Amino acid sequence: SLFQNIHFYTTVNRLVDLPRASGLEVAFAGRSNAGKSSAINTLAKRGRLAYVSKTPGRTQHINFFQLGDSHFLVDLPGYGYAKVPLAIRQHWEHLLSTYLQTRDVLYGMVLIMDIRHPLTKLDLQMLEWFSLTKKPVHILLTKADKLSRNQAACVLKNVRHFLTERYPHCTVQLFSSMMGYGIEEATAILTDWFGP
Ligand code: GDP
Numbered sequence: 001s002l003f004q005n006i007h008f009y010t011t012v013n014r015l016v017d018l019p020r021a022s023g024l025e026v027a028f029a030g031r032s033n034a035g036k037s038s039a040i041n042t043l044a045k046r047g048r049l050a051y052v053s054k055t056p057g058r059t060q061h062i063n064f065f066q067l068g069d070s071h072f073l074v075d076l077p078g079y080g081y082a083k084v085p086l087a088i089r090q091h092w093e094h095l096l097s098t099y100l101q102t103r104d105v106l107y108g109m110v111l112i113m114d115i116r117h118p119l120t121k122l123d124l125q126m127l128e129w130f131s132l133t134k135k136p137v138h139i140l141l142t143k144a145d146k147l148s149r150n151q152a153a154c155v156l157k158n159v160r161h162f163l164t165e166r167y168p169h170c171t172v173q174l175f176s177s178m179m180g181y182g183i184e185e186a187t188a189i190l191t192d193w194f195g196p
């Protein structure tokens with residue numbers, strides 16, 4: 001399958017260091033602690049793959065994981081961490097917004113949100129930046145195991161309702177890394193994005 005042959009490729013802190021574009025890229029974004037690393041590891045069925053990106057000093061970096069011969073899963077720095085100094089935050093915003101808005105080989109974005117705190121101000125900022133490209137966004141409402149079935153279904157419905165009005169290129173699903181819930185649905189989307 002898509003994730004059978006995935007490995008860490010490179011880490012980037014400046015736009016000029018972005019790898020030469022080859023196959024397609026899919027970016028994973030989310031507030032720090034939302035569950036992004038867990039989601040990547042769950043989808044890749046690899047215990048600690050995405051924790052490479054949590055190495056101190058690398059948290060503001062863009063981490064590239066190669067999938068198969070030519071595609072890349074791109075792990076973007078988690079945002080919203082309160083104690084980041086202004087200069088670093090500005091550097092991050094510039095790196096992120098430029099990458100998201102100008103990277104030709106970027107096919108789409110997977111946005112990870114903790115189901116208990118969906119659509120924060122910074123999540124909306126990400127959607128705004130990216131919506132200019134008209135590329136697809138797929139949202140994983142993760143940690144769905146933290147809510148009852150009914151509560152989770154209700155959040156899903158509300159988020160979907162909010163998105164369809166404002167961001168027609170956006171889809172959303174429930175996910176739980178802990179319970180292994182939603183893997184097939186997410187994998188189907190990614191497989192479709194990366195193509196045959
Ligand atoms: P990141 O900062 O977005 O990469 O978040 P992590 O993947 O490191 O997860 C942050 C915290 O949430 C960790 O303590 C995880 O164990 C926990 N977590 C992540 N995914 C899930 C999930 O699906 N269910 C539950 N209950 N906890 C989760």
